Amino acid sequence: MAVYFQKREVVVPGQLLAEGRYRASFGTYGEDGKIFSSLVGLAELRGNTVKVVALEGAYIPKEGDLVIGIITLVAGNNWKVDIGGPYGASLHANNALRRPYSDDISEYMDIGDVIAAEIIAFDRGSGPFLGMKGRGLRVLQGGMILNVSPAKIPRIIGRRGSMINMIKDHLNIQTMVGQNGRIWIRAPSTEVLRLAIKAFRTIEAQAHTSKLTDRISEMLSEEMAKIKASSSPGNEIDSEEVDVPDDISDEDESDVELEPESEYEVMTEAVEDESVEVEAEAQVIEEEDEKKNEEVSEE
Amino acid sequence: MSPEIKPDFLISPEGLRVDGRRPDEMRPIELKVGVLKQADGSASIRQGKTYIIAGVYGPRELHPRHLTLNDRAYLRVEYRMATFSVPDRKRPAPSRREKEISMVIANALKPALFLEEFPKAVVDVFIQVIQADGGTRCAAINAASLALADAGIPMKSLIPSVAVGKADGQLIVDLGDEEDKYGQGDVPMAIIPNTEELTLLQQDGSFTREELQEAMQMGINACKYLHELQKEALRRAYVKKTPDEEDDEDDEDDDFDDDLETDLGEAELMEDE
Numbered sequence: 001m002a003v004y005f006q007k008r009e010v011v012v013p014g015q016l017l018a019e020g021r022y023r024a025s026f027g028t029y030g031e032d033g034k035i036f037s038s039l040v041g042l043a044e045l046r047g048n049t050v051k052v053v054a055l056e057g058a059y060i061p062k063e064g065d066l067v068i069g070i071i072t073l074v075a076g077n078n079w080k081v082d083i084g085g086p087y088g089a090s091l092h093a094n095n096a097l098r099r100p101y102s103d104d105i106s107e108y109m110d111i112g113d114v115i116a117a118e119i120i121a122f123d124r125g126s127g128p129f130l131g132m133k134g135r136g137l138r139v140l141q142g143g144m145i146l147n148v149s150p151a152k153i154p155r156i157i158g159r160r161g162s163m164i165n166m167i168k169d170h171l172n173i174q175t176m177v178g179q180n181g182r183i184w185i186r187a188p189s190t191e192v193l194r195l196a197i198k199a200f201r202t203i204e205a206q207a208h209t210s211k212l213t214d215r216i217s218e219m220l221s222e223e224m225a226k227i228k229a230s231s232s233p234g235n236e237i238d239s240e241e242v243d244v245p246d247d248i249s250d251e252d253e254s255d256v257e258l259e260p261e262s263e264y265e266v267m268t269e270a271v272e273d274e275s276v277e278v279e280a281e282a283q284v285i286e287e288e289d290e291k292k293n294e295e296v297s298e299e
Numbered sequence: 300m301s302p303e304i305k306p307d308f309l310i311s312p313e314g315l316r317v318d319g320r321r322p323d324e325m326r327p328i329e330l331k332v333g334v335l336k337q338a339d340g341s342a343s344i345r346q347g348k349t350y351i352i353a354g355v356y357g358p359r360e361l362h363p364r365h366l367t368l369n370d371r372a373y374l375r376v377e378y379r380m381a382t383f384s385v386p387d388r389k390r391p392a393p394s395r396r397e398k399e400i401s402m403v404i405a406n407a408l409k410p411a412l413f414l415e416e417f418p419k420a421v422v423d424v425f426i427q428v429i430q431a432d433g434g435t436r437c438a439a440i441n442a443a444s445l446a447l448a449d450a451g452i453p454m455k456s457l458i459p460s461v462a463v464g465k466a467d468g469q470l471i472v473d474l475g476d477e478e479d480k481y482g483q484g485d486v487p488m489a490i491i492p493n494t495e496e497l498t499l500l501q502q503d504g505s506f507t508r509e510e511l512q513e514a515m516q517m518g519i520n521a522c523k524y525l526h527e528l529q530k531e532a533l534r535r536a537y538v539k540k541t542p543d544e545e546d547d548e549d550d551e552d553d554d555f556d557d558d559l560e561t562d563l564g565e566a567e568l569m570e571d572e
Binding site: 010012013015029038039040041054055056057058060085086087088124127151196221265 | 372537
């Protein structure tokens, strides 16, 4: 009975980790009573189970995993789904739709659609099968997909979702984290989206440092304060709740770049009275303000 | 490069080799891990003037499909020499020699890998010889093994490899180009260091039984030294990736443990309202 590594020590393949009545777990292998590492990573001892936390690696499906996939093929009543890693998954219509459903299942989901699904079966014989019958499992509309290393996903979610919930609270974004290293993000503005990406990238780069949640939280509060300061106070940023007036309906909202701080504030001030008159009770987003400002100057 | 001339002797009267090494001395070796950004794992090796880069991709989906193995991943090794790696331009088409060495390297690496963890997939290993100065197949194995570890492919152990040979009747370790060309024999070998299992053993030239046994012993010793270098290179690369470990210990150590334990029940609950 002996353990030959320090807690969180970087170990290399073939390194002797423990001897005696220990149980080999992920990232290790046992050979006549001895346990060796099979990966580069951080060694951990929990109870009498030895494991190595990988720092790299492709996504290997596991039953029960939430994954974010992209539909690559519609075949009969199956969808073929790319979930990253070496294995392509399939999703049977019975596991996604409520019966009766149309014969042409591409009516419901088609090539290129991004979905949140669950791995319902995977073993050595048959490739991973997905299911979409569960809370929140659906086609993901809008937003973007961010790819990170699958090995870093546990850190991004945090203990009982502490990290991801903290990020959501700060940024007020919609997001879904797949175990396959894909993160779906829908943010109310480009700046917040950039900030969210920055946060996830930072976690990925510093996944194995301590007090990460606190540091990220601090960073987010600072950055959010800056964003708030640069946008006009009182104007709620929420693209979904805004009904776009007819005169600017041809404007592509998502492509509108927000103006730099100083210039922008001047504009909102100039516009304030006008907007009260035009749309007294409406919630106005910045883009509209800009538009109106142009109108004002034309007048 | 000027045309090569055969040196007058491979072992000097003082018992030193053409480049001044002792018979059991290796060339200076420099190993680096994580040299390529696009690859899943990569490593480079400089062994004397030999310079090789290895990149690993995968495990990933295997194309063409007919190569699929149902019980384990397919290990595809491609050893290539750059056109400028040798004094005369090497023709860029894959030669018989390159194909053979690719196969030999795959066979040397396979016994250490747990390929059965990824049935039907493929692990691609691309090895590019930038500059050749003897011992490329052995150097390639050293680099490829590191690159596989860097890619997170589970393995029993890193595989070190070295060539032992004979020049002027004297057994020598880690042949250089001239010793390889003008010497009397060459025994490249690779081992699994913990068990001293041989995963590669080739020979050209003639050796007596005693010579071969001694050569293998010298090779095993050299491999063990190389194995230490490999482990150190790998650790160096990964300790760099895990910065500021020094800050406060106990409390968030536990915190960290728990962070790694993320069960999916929770992950599912955290999608948007």
